[in-house]
Each structure stands twice: as structure tokens, then as C-alpha cells.
Amino acid sequence: MFQKMKIPAVLVSLALAVTAHATELTIHAAASLTDAMKEIVPGYEKVTGDSVRLNLDASSILARQIKEGAPADIFLSADEAKMDELEKKGLLAPGTRKTLLSNTLVIVVPQESNLPIHSAADLAGSGVRKIALAQPVTVPAGIYTKEYLTRSGLWRKLGTKFVPTQNVRGALAAVESGNVEAGFVYKTDALISGAVKIACEIPAAQGPKISYSVAALAASKDPRAAKRCLAYLESEPSLRVFRRFGFKVAEVAQAKASRGMQRRAGG
DSSP, X not given: OGGGOSSOHHHHHHHHHHTTOOOXXXXXXXXXXXXXXXXXXXXXXXXXXXXXXXEEEOXXXXXXXHHTTOOOSEXXXXXXXXHHHHHHTTOBOTTOOEXXXXXXXXXXXXXXXXXXXXXXXXXXXXXXXXXXXEOTTTSHHHHHHHHHHHHTTOHHHHGGGEEEESSHHHHHHHHHHTSSSEEEEEHHHHHTOSSEEEEXXXXXXXXXXXXXXXXXBTTOSOHHHHHHHHHHXXXXXXXXXXXXXXXXXXXXXXXXXXXHHHHHHHO
């Protein structure tokens, strides 16, 4: 039944709403979303006629830029804490904040590595001299990693081996280059790299709750277009891309997309 729906209703409504009102939007998105967003954005631009500038970096850096007044219409954060900071300062458009995605922490090693790493505890072995991770004080991926290792009693034990990077893609690059023996990244990062392999996945019951939130910014130069973009990011075509890159779709976002599909099927 769904195969017959060439153009989803949400896309038709977006296109009709913008026929005579295309604009340029700036989306600030966490570095871990790079590949998914680069695929989603062209689809949005084609449907709406809007143009999009992507600013991709650590959520902490993006949040700081927004607080300092950098042009921004949408913020996609890899954690809720950075979004909390902006909301407390009144920088989010009221009623637009939503939890969109989730992810999983994994330990990666170079593709050719033979190190026997089956759990985080194995990183204490003599074969592992350096461990890459995103900056653990400010960057969500690093904060999640520190939270997990602290709870596991491994943070201090492994402390001298850590090599902090600007963002999670920096940690991935460090492992890809062979400059470190292992690194903590999101599962979605590991899946897009042919130069690393997943040594082990942090079990959901043990790992931190990883939550990606999205919101329109109060300072958006075109609030209507920003909400248009949010609707597209929550639509099934976008969620399908996120899933393909390994992200888990939040239950609320999935329920909303499912309701949209049911309405289209019924109409």
C-alpha cells in the first residue's frame, strides 16, 4: 500500500506552503549527524525550494556559537544538556523542542587490529596505550563516555591513556589513522567507516541514555521556514535516513511519523 504513495502528504504540504516563499536556513547539527544530514538536506531543498547551510561540529561548540549570536534557525544537539542551556536563556522558539533520536556507544579499533577487546575493562591491557574519545568535559560523546566509565569504575584506571578530541568524528579519525589503539565513538560513526571495526558495543543497560534533541531557534530570521524544516526532519523520509545510518528514532518522533502515514493511507 505504501509503495503507491509517490509523494508523502507532509512533503506536498511543505511544497505548497513555500511555493512563493523560499528562504535560506542555517542548521547547526552535531558532528555525529554529518552523513545523515548531508543526505536529508538535498531532499528538503528539492521539496521546499529553501536552501540550507549546515554547520557541523560538537554540540557544545554549536551551542556556544548560538549563545554568542551566530545565525541559526535549527539546532540538532547530541544531548539534552546543551539544549537545556539554550532553553534557559530563552534562545529556543517556544514549543518547538523535541527529542528525535538516540544512539549507542561502541569501542572501535583499526580494521587490522588483533587486540582482544571484548569489554571496556580490556582497555586496561598493556596492548592499549592510547584511547581516543571526544572531549569529556564539554562534548556529548565524551561526556557519555566518561559517565559510563565512571559508573564502571574504569575512568581513573584508564585516565593516562585518554586522548581527547574536538568532537566524536575526531575520535573516529584518530582510530582510523592508527594513532591510537582504540576509541569511543557512537555506533553510527563506526558504521560509516571502512577503516575501523567495532570491538564491542556498550550494552544499553550499562551505557548512558543518549538522546538527540532538535528545536527551532528564537532568533531565526524566518520562523515559518524553521518550523517547516522541523516538520521535514520529523517526517518518515528523514527518519528513514536516520535509521539507515544506525540511529534509533525516539518513540515520540516515531509515533508522530506513524500517525502521518496512517492519515495519508486513510486519505
